[in-house]
Amino acid sequence: MGKKVVVLGTGGTIAGRAERGSDNVGYKAGQVGVQSLLQDIAPLQDALCGRALVAEQVAQVDSKDMGFSVWAALAQRCAQHLQDAEVDAVLITHGTDTLEETAYFLEQVLPATLLQSKPLVLTCAMRPASALTPDGPQNVLDAVAVALDDMARGVLVVCAGAVHSARLVQKCYTYRVDAFDSGDAGPLALVEEARVRWLGNPDLAPSPRMVDLPALANAPWPRVEIVMSYAGASGAMVRSLVAPDVTVPPLRGLVVAGTGNGTLHVDLETALLEAQAHGVQVVRASRCARGQVVAGDAPAALPHSQGLSPVKARIALMLELMA
Ligand code: SIN
Numbered sequence: 001m002g003k004k005v006v007v008l009g010t011g012g013t014i015a016g017r018a019e020r021g022s023d024n025v026g027y028k029a030g031q032v033g034v035q036s037l038l039q040d041i042a043p044l045q046d047a048l049c050g051r052a053l054v055a056e057q058v059a060q061v062d063s064k065d066m067g068f069s070v071w072a073a074l075a076q077r078c079a080q081h082l083q084d085a086e087v088d089a090v091l092i093t094h095g096t097d098t099l100e101e102t103a104y105f106l107e108q109v110l111p112a113t114l115l116q117s118k119p120l121v122l123t124c125a126m127r128p129a130s131a132l133t134p135d136g137p138q139n140v141l142d143a144v145a146v147a148l149d150d151m152a153r154g155v156l157v158v159c160a161g162a163v164h165s166a167r168l169v170q171k172c173y174t175y176r177v178d179a180f181d182s183g184d185a186g187p188l189a190l191v192e193e194a195r196v197r198w199l200g201n202p203d204l205a206p207s208p209r210m211v212d213l214p215a216l217a218n219a220p221w222p223r224v225e226i227v228m229s230y231a232g233a234s235g236a237m238v239r240s241l242v243a244p245d246v247t248v249p250p251l252r253g254l255v256v257a258g259t260g261n262g263t264l265h266v267d268l269e270t271a272l273l274e275a276q277a278h279g280v281q282v283v284r285a286s287r288c289a290r291g292q293v294v295a296g297d298a299p300a301a302l303p304h305s306q307g308l309s310p311v312k313a314r315i316a317l318m319l320e321l322m323a
Contacts, residue, residue, distance in 0.1 A: 076217070088147070091120075091140070233267065
C-alpha cells in the first residue's frame with residue numbers, strides 16, 4: 001500500500017490571479033505556486049486518507065504557451081513518481097487550453113506498465129485562484145477522489161465533476177466551468193460528494209510506443225503543422241509551409257482539419273497531395289467538434305486521423321516521425 005500522492009504543478013488558470021475577485025477573464029495564469037494552492041484547500045487532508053501530499057512545481061505557464069521542453073520534463077517526472085512504490089497516484093494541475101494535448105501526449109509516451117497500475121490525473125480550473133468562487137479547489141478534491149479510487153487507471157482528466165479519458169477529452173467551451181467533454185462517448189465517470197460513479201471502464205489500451213523519456217528532452221521534435229479547410233481555401237498556405245526556409249526546421253508533417261467527414265477544398269487538396277509527394281506526411285482530421293472521420297471502402301489518398309482531433313493527430317504524427 002502506497003503512502004504518497006504527488007501533485008505536479010504546471011500553471012494555468014487554476015494558479016491564476018486577477019486584481020479583482022470579480023474578474024474571471026483579465027487574470028494572469030500561472031502565478032500561484034502549487035504548494036500554496038494545495039495549502040489553501042482545507043478538506044484535502046481528509047481526502048488523502050492519511051497519505052502524504054508531495055507537491056512539485058514542474059512549470060509555471062499559461063498553457064497556451066505549452067511546449068516540448070515542459071512536456072519532456074513532465075513525462076520524466078511522471079514516470080519517476082509512478083514507478084515509486086510509495087506513490088499511489090500522480091496528479092497534474094494544468095491550464096485548460098492545451099490540457100487535452102498534454103494528457104494525450106503523456107498517455108502516448110509513458111510506459112503502459114506504469115499506467116496500468118496507477119492513475120495519472122490531470123485537473124484544472126476555468127476561474128482563477130483569486131476569483132470569488134474559484135473552481136480549482138473542488139476540481140483538485142475531485143481529482144484526488146478519482147486518483148484514490150480502486151478502478152482508476154491510465155491518464156484521466158477531471159473537471160467540473162466529470163472524468164474523461166485522455167484520448168477523447170476536448171475543451172468545448174470558452175468560459176463555462178464545465179468546459180470539457182468526451183463527445184459521443186460521454187464522461188467515463190462522475191464525482192459526487194467525493195465518490196466516483198463509473199459509467200465506463202478506463203481505457204487500458206497499452207501505449208503502442210516505446211519512447212526513450214530522457215532522450216525526449218534533447219530530441220529534435222519534428223515540425224508538424226496544422227492547416228484547415230474552409231470556403232475559399234487555397235493551396236498557398238501549404239506551399240509556403242513546404243517551401244525551404246533556413247530559419248525553421250523543414251516541415252515533416254501536416255495535419256489538415258477538413259470540413260465534415262474530413263473533406264478538403266479541391267485547391268487545398270491539390271497542394272496537400274503535392275506536399276505528400278515531396279515526403280511530407282499528411283493526415284486528414286475533421287474540424288467538426290463531434291464524431292470522427294469515417295472511412296469509405298476505397299483507400300483514401302490522404303490517410304485519416306483514426307478518430308483523433310487535429311491537435312491530437314499532430315501529436316501522434318510527431319511521435320510517429322520521432323520513432
Ligand atoms: C491556461 O490554459 O493556462 C489558461 C486558461 C485556463 O487554464 O483556463
